[in-house]
Amino acid sequence: MLDRSTIWPYDEQGEPREFYYSRYGSPTVAEAEARLGELERGEALLFPSGSGATTALVLSLLEPGDTIALAEGCYFGTGVTFQALSKWGLHYVEFDQTGPPPDGVQLIWLEAPSNPYGTMPDLAAAAAHPAPVVVDSTVATPVHLRPLEHGADYALHSVTKYLAGHDDVLMGAVVGANVDELRTFRTRTGIVAAPDPAWLLLRGLKTLELRVRRQTETATELAARLRAHPKVEAVRYAGLGGLLSFDVADGAAARRVEVSTRLIVNATSLGGVTSVMESRHRWEGDRVPTGLLRLSAGLEDVDALWADLVQALDFS
């Protein structure tokens, strides 16, 4: 149920009930957290965006002078967030997440699978490291992976993507075995999710499994067909989830392809019911090949998507 109140009355003795002021907790947010917690087999906390969840988690766990080991080639914005926090004395080093994390770090940040490279982290190697482990599981979703069952301390989501699933919610989540300290930090710093997006998350979760299974089938099929296409130089797909990337000859070719699709929308983000594709070079610069296109498969018919890609690739 959607409850937009910010306050709830005290009980007959004048004592606070479970909910009293929405910065501390609110029923719709709590219900969505309970549902996500069931899916991830942990305790979930919602935040106003995925990046907000990242910021809250890092600030609550670390101290000035600490270093994060960040999976190289992961979501570009995570490094940008860490950089923004560097003036408070937080550092990060990048490492290849398919192997063990480096020594001397206080937090390990993995991504399953990485966006846009599609690498999967070595979760066992990370769990053997003394530092706490965060897995950004935005692309895998609990349909494909539950990081806590593989020794991770926290799973993190941009809820904006698959969990909400309709490109109309900005929200983030952290799930852990015990999130009491993070909950207190969230209340004190006010990085709190609102009821309306939480309600949309509840609606999205009802179809999560159906959507993600279909998006995975579609992405698997498109990856196979793209691999056989003469204009495509490389395809990266982890074999799970709806996200893949592929390379055409160069930046000019990528631009021609992305503006030539009719069904696939030329837009950023991923995880929604509508397929979107974009050149990542515009955002990430030299960190990615100029010809790299990132495609998020939606729920459209796979043959219609393929026909759209084929006609667009003709322009490359």
Ligand code: PLP
């Ligand atoms: N993590 C991943 C893997 C993402 O793709 C994104 C957004 O693109 C984020 C985190 C950040 O989430 P938000 O945009 O909800 O702040």
